[in-house]
Amino acid sequence: MTDNKFWQLTQDKLVGTGLAGLGIRAPFTIPSGIVTTAPSVISAIAKLPEIGFLTTKTLSLRPRAGYREPVIHEYYPGCFVNAVGLANPGAEVFLRTMQALLPLHENKPLVVSIMGENPQEFLDCALVLDPIADAFELNLSCPHVKGAGQSIGSDPEAVSEVIRSIKVRTRKPVIPKLSPNLGDIAGMARLCRDSGADALSLINTVGPGIALDQEGNPILSNVLGGLSGSGILPIGIKSVREASRAVDLPIIASGGIGxxxxxxxxxxxxxxxxxxxxxLAGLSTPQLANFFERLMDSLNGGQQNSPQGPVRSERRMNYMKTQVIENSRLGAGIFKLVLEQGPACNPGMYFFLRLPEVGEKPFSPAWDTEPVYLVRKVGIFTEALEKLQSGDSIYMRGPYGNGFEQPWPHESVVLVGGGTGTAPILMAARRWPNSVFRAFFGFSEQVNDSFHKEMLQFVPSANIIYDRPNEIGKVVRSLAEDACSHREDYSRSRVYVCGPAAMMNAVYAVLDGIVPPERICIAREDIMKCGIGLCGTCATEQGFRSCVDGPVETRA
Structure with a gap:
């Protein structure tokens, strides 16, 4: 990175303001509610030199479940409509998790975004989070949650009371986040300044709006969602211009920057x-770091190319409609869903299946171009999938994520699958049959003879094991015994694993010291809601996002 000339010019705007004491040393952050929504990801992203401060997701006094998936949709390349519903674990839970990761890299400041349905709730939330907050962002702008966000931000008396009370009780900088939907940005900016605000954040999403599929069904589960991305850039610039002409406060600008x-x-x-x-949609953590590095280099007079490269001509969240060919029961609570058609992918990658007005969930296929999915009934969505019949319609999007790497010529592969995690492992066996050295498939319940034979058809040497209640871990014990008996063969093999987290951790433990860690490839089964790295639901303990940094990972 070249000398930071751009930052040297812009940081002068902070001198003598309420943000001067925060020690901000770079001009960028990621806005509330996107990417850096989990403490582990906040801690990881803090290491990027171009990030001057970190901003949390909006936190409430009590936990909020938010809306069911789909929560975000790309309706045009680079343009999104989203309604997460301000989902968060609640102030106290976030406090405990975040405290364990502080201080952030180089003591970078943490701006804590908060919400409330009234001024007292804002204050109570701020007081809980005060121990970790270097400043507070006030969410006065969310356009699609009743009783919060924009509904509070449109009440001048409430806005003034929120700012004054938090300033008095916490003595931390306060940064109201304003919406262009409120109309009089200049007037609201003056109100915030007169109430004691130290800076402003502009803008949140625009809208709300509605995205429809090809049959006219609303895509978002909440129907309405805020608009973000490149399409709102002119609105953001207009709002910042109006606010900066009205008040002499630092402004954090967001909305369409690319x-x-x-x-x-x-x-x-x-x-x-x-x-x-x-x-940042679709960018893995290394790609995200490269984005900010190139952006800063360009601002400082280096390469002039846009950091994201050529403008995208295709959507990353494009649905295709297909039909159910077969829906058959495999065992207690588990069934096989076969679809008419789907895009090709590598084993370990995943797709979202969507039923209008019900929701969507991610699944890794057991085969791709004639899609086969193994599904366990665990909730509302999978119950709806189980009821589908031949000829019924379903939507899918993908593929997403990183799959298993193709084995080298003459390289042997050990396969380990557990439950529905057997699906991508079976696909690996079908894709690279000549590489399979050993295969272990574990189930908690007996599967029917037809599926048992099907697995053996693709992997004739497979060990198919049932962990009855008094035999938990039997598949791992079988693997351990075989690895000890064929230690040299295992040491030269690559291992592909997918299943429950406890099983995968146990597999890693028994192979430690036998198989090099970079050759043990684990496909995580984390909860994913967007597939493009924006919502942060799938954050790992190491600060990665499974949907774009995985789901296949090694622990090297």
Missing amino acids: SADDVRSYASVGASLFAIGSS
Whole structure:
């Protein structure tokens, strides 16, 4: 990265303001509610030199479940409609988790975003989170949650009371986040300044709006969602311009930033700091780091290319409609869903299956172009899948994530699958049959003869094991015994594993010291809601996001 000339010019806007004491040393953050939504990811992203401060997701006094999936949709390349519903674990849970990871890298400040349905709730939430907050962002702008966000931000008396009370009780900088939907941005900016605000954050999403599928069904489970991405850039610039002309406060600009020119545009109308969110869609953690490095280099007079490269011409969340060919019971609570058609993918990658007005969930296929899924009935959505009949319609999107690497010529592979995690392992066996050295498939209940024979058809040497209540871990014990008996063969093999987390951890433990860790490939079964790295639901303990950094990973 070249000398940070751009930051040297923009940081002067913070001198003598309420943000001056935070020690911000770079101009960028990621806005509330996107990417850095989990403490582990916040801690990891803090290591990027271009990130000057971190912003949490919006936190409430009590936990909020938010909305069911789908929660986000790309209706046009680079343009999104989303309604997560301000899902969060609640202030006290977040406090405990975040405290364990502080201080952040180089003591970077943490801006804690909070919400409330009234001024007292805002204050109570701030007081709980005060021990970890270097500043508070006030969510006065969410356009699709009743009784919070924009509904509070449209009440001048409530806004003033929230700002004053938090300033008095916490003595921390307060940054109201305002919505362009409120109309009089200049007037609201002056109200915030007069009430004691130290800076402003502009803008949140625009809208709400509605995205429909090809049959006219609303895609988001909440129907309505806020608009974000490149399409709202002109609105963001207009809002920042109006606010900066009305008040002399630092402004954190967000909304459609995807290039150095976008940053310069916001800076030219008065922005001091810059939050980038939707442009990070689909980027793995290394790609995200590269994005910010290239962006800063361009701002400092280096390469002039937009950091995300050529403008995208295709959507990353495009649904295709297909039909059910077969829906058959395999055992207690587990069934096989066969669809008419689907895109090709590598073993270990995944797709989202969607039923309008019911929801969507991610699944790794046991085969791709004639899609086969193994599904366990665990909730509302999988219960609806179980009821599908031949000829019924279903939507799918994908593939997403990283799959298993193709084995080298003459390289042997050990396969280990548990429950529905057997699906991508079976696909690996079908894709690379000549590489399979050993295979272990474990189930908690007996599967029917037809599926048993089907597994043996693809992997004739497979060990199919049933862990009855008094035999938990039998598949891992079988693997351990075989690995000890054929230690040299295992040491030269690559291992593909997918199943319950406890099983995968046990597999890793028994192979430790036998198989090099970089050759043990684990396909995580984390909860994923977007598939493009934005919502952060699938954050790992190491600060990665399974949907884009995985789901296949090694622990090397």
